[in-house]
Amino acid sequence: MKEEFQKYYDSYLETFSDSSPEAITFFSSYLSIKEYAKKELYFKSGEVQKEMGYVCKGLLRRYYIDEKGNRITTGFINENKYATDYPAFLRQKPSKYFIECLEPSIIINIPHDKLQESFKKFKTSEMYGRLMAEQVLIIQTDRVESFLFENAEERYLNFINQNPDIINRISLSHLSSYLGIKRQSLSRIRSKMAKK
Structure with a gap:
């Protein structure tokens, strides 16, 4: 294993420090790590996601293609977040989304069947599964509520405040698509805002 990979691998396993050594040994033996190029698809619409990705390095975006052929961005995934269409992943149903690397990325992949097996075998794994689900639910709920209760300027301001580490890594067209605002x-x- 590359030295850089080992560093990310060890760092990821540290997030399971509350787990039993048996759980960590079981889990770690099924992880794989891979480099992805800029613009490479992590997975595409119509595929069943067999592995969930944990982003060690890089930035990805989730999008779908509407009936007019527009690519509508629905999320960004950066370091220490999971690259997944979680509801489809859990049910092992084809995803409606694409996930694309916006930067060269390094991702740890966790097989669905082994993740489910670890939930059944180890109590702490079940807790991590719940935390993953909560993270995804919060992100999705915040996005829906931003369209219901905020105007365009508020959505932009909140995005900047909540994502200071990625705001300068995203193109204006991807950001405007995500915020549901025309680029102009x-x-x-x-x-x-720059004049304020």
Whole structure:
């Protein structure tokens, strides 16, 4: 294993420090780690995601293609987050989304069947499964509520405040798609805020 890979691998396993040594040994024996190129798809619409990804390094975006052929961004996934369409992953159903690397990325992959097996075998694994589900639910709920209760400027401000580490790594077109704002409108909001 590459030295850099080992560093990420060890760091990921440290997040399971509350687990029993048996659980960590079981879990770690099924993990794989892979490099992905910029613009490479982690998975695509119509595929069943057999492995969930933990992003060690890089930035990805989740999107779908609407009936007009537009790519609509629904999320960004950076370091220490999971690259997954979690509801489809849990049910092992084909995903409606694409996940694309916006930067060269290093991702640890966790097989679905081994993840489920570890939930059954080890109490602490079950707790991690719940935490993963909670993280995904919070992100999805926040996005839906932002469209229900916030205007375009508030959505942009909240995104900046909640994602200071990735705001400069995302193109304006991807960000405007995610926020549901036309690119020109987003440019106007940004220049207005720059004058404040």
